[in-house]
Amino acid sequence: MKKFKSILLALLLVVIGSTTVFAQKANSDVTVSKVVDISADKVWGKLRQMDDIDKYSSSIAKIEWTGNHGVGGQRLCTAPDGQGYFKESIVAFDDSQRTYSYALLEGVPVKGMVNNFKVVDLGFNKSMIVWTSNYDEFIKNPNMTKDQFLGFLNQSINEMITNITTAAKS
Amino acid sequence: MRRVIQLFGLLFIFIILTRCSSRPEKDVDIDIESLTLGVKIGVSIRETGTSRDKPIIYITDGEEFLNQGLDLYLEQLTKTSSIPEAYYIYISSIDMLTDQNKRNTFFFCNPDYLNFFEQELMNVVETEIGQTFTREKRGLVGVSFGALNAAYFAAKAETIQNFALLSPITYPCSDLNQAIAFSENEDLHIFISTGTHDAEKYMPALLGMFESKKYNVKELTTSGGHDFENWKVQIGEAINFMFD
Numbered sequence: 001m002k003k004f005k006s007i008l009l010a011l012l013l014v015v016i017g018s019t020t021v022f023a024q025k026a027n028s029d030v031t032v033s034k035v036v037d038i039s040a041d042k043v044w045g046k047l048r049q050m051d052d053i054d055k056y057s058s059s060i061a062k063i064e065w066t067g068n069h070g071v072g073g074q075r076l077c078t079a080p081d082g083q084g085y086f087k088e089s090i091v092a093f094d095d096s097q098r099t100y101s102y103a104l105l106e107g108v109p110v111k112g113m114v115n116n117f118k119v120v121d122l123g124f125n126k127s128m129i130v131w132t133s134n135y136d137e138f139i140k141n142p143n144m145t146k147d148q149f150l151g152f153l154n155q156s157i158n159e160m161i162t163n164i165t166t167a168a169k170s
Numbered sequence: 171m172r173r174v175i176q177l178f179g180l181l182f183i184f185i186i187l188t189r190c191s192s193r194p195e196k197d198v199d200i201d202i203e204s205l206t207l208g209v210k211i212g213v214s215i216r217e218t219g220t221s222r223d224k225p226i227i228y229i230t231d232g233e234e235f236l237n238q239g240l241d242l243y244l245e246q247l248t249k250t251s252s253i254p255e256a257y258y259i260y261i262s263s264i265d266m267l268t269d270q271n272k273r274n275t276f277f278f279c280n281p282d283y284l285n286f287f288e289q290e291l292m293n294v295v296e297t298e299i300g301q302t303f304t305r306e307k308r309g310l311v312g313v314s315f316g317a318l319n320a321a322y323f324a325a326k327a328e329t330i331q332n333f334a335l336l337s338p339i340t341y342p343c344s345d346l347n348q349a350i351a352f353s354e355n356e357d358l359h360i361f362i363s364t365g366t367h368d369a370e371k372y373m374p375a376l377l378g379m380f381e382s383k384k385y386n387v388k389e390l391t392t393s394g395g396h397d398f399e400n401w402k403v404q405i406g407e408a409i410n411f412m413f414d
Binding site: 067071072105114 | 350351375377379380381382
């Protein structure tokens with residue numbers, strides 16, 4: 001329990017302590033965005049790969065990609081413990097708008113979750129990475145509360161955005 | 171005299187048997203006043219062939235199909251055994267109460283239109299025919315926005331297994347792909363086609379989504395355009411794919 005509290009506290013600090021990354025309620029259920037000093041094309045060049053997000057997230061150990069490298073493509077993401085997994089389906093992909101969306105099909109305690117990445121060109125080698133999430137309903141379960149799930153999601157996306165930014169810089 | 175009576179008896183039995191084996195085809199026009207949609211819709215039932223065990227094919231934009239003589243063309247194809255016998259249900263999009271064509275309301279991923287279809291239309295039509303069809307025996311054909319509607323029904327309808335999407339134009343429905351992604355429907359047969367300078371832009375995404383669901387998909391690209399001339403030449407192939 002003590003360990004769990006420490007993890008929650010750490011998560012809280014990550015979310016509150018971040019100055020450039022923030023979450024807010026807008027039209028989406030959750031929005032995370034970050035302004036970076038890198039061109040939109042460079043950031044999108046990394047994001048559009050889609051099949052290598054295990055490089056950028058510590059909650060994903062392995063990706064198995066099937067189907068198109070675009071709409072209809074699916075990625076099976078396995079957790080580091082080798083047991084947990086989630087399956088996602090790409091439902092929108094647009095190079096010209098630097099955006100893609102994916103639906104969470106299995107492995108998460110929510111119904112109808114669709115997430116979206118978009119890179120907004122701010123000019124002068126600046127861009128903004130925006131991640132939004134919408135879902136229909138949280139499914140009550142013994143492993144995780146809704147707040148814990150959203151906290152985990154927030155932390156994972158913040159981590160991924162930070163790591164993608166670092167990779168795009170190099 | 172006895173012999174004459176016997177001959178008449180045999181003749182009578184022969185006539186009865188002949189009539190039973192060549193049951194007249196059913197051609198009926200009905201109007202459905204929909205509680206769900208608040209409209210009055212014309213529906214034409216056309217039967218090809220005389221067998222009883224055959225599929226039922228629902229066709230949206232039915233008034234246009236009839237105007238273009240597609241019903242006669244399908245009858246002709248059936249007579250030459252190019253396509254299987256079937257019941258064809260031509261569903262008009264015109265609201266008879268206002269004389270407005272409602273296709274741009276009905277076909278844009280509209281759950282009310284789906285409810286109308288599954289709860290009202292199918293009941294009325296299949297009661298009229300006197301037969302309830304299984305999911306495997308039902309098909310839906312749509313062209314253009316009607317094909318968008320067919321794609322949405324493929325994701326949401328629980329009562330239809332076979333779909334023909336001719337020149338699907340999908341931009342009015344941004345949530346279509348996620349509806350397909352989250353769909354629990356299995357084992358669908360989907361024929362999907364485009365002409366040239368037609369629906370090419372919308373095909374890859376739809377194909378990608380349907381293939382990700384492991385559906386039985388057949389793709390066709392023709393040199394025709396976004397018109398009935400093009401759809402006419404492929405409708406036989408679509409029907410054969412759905413019910414072969």
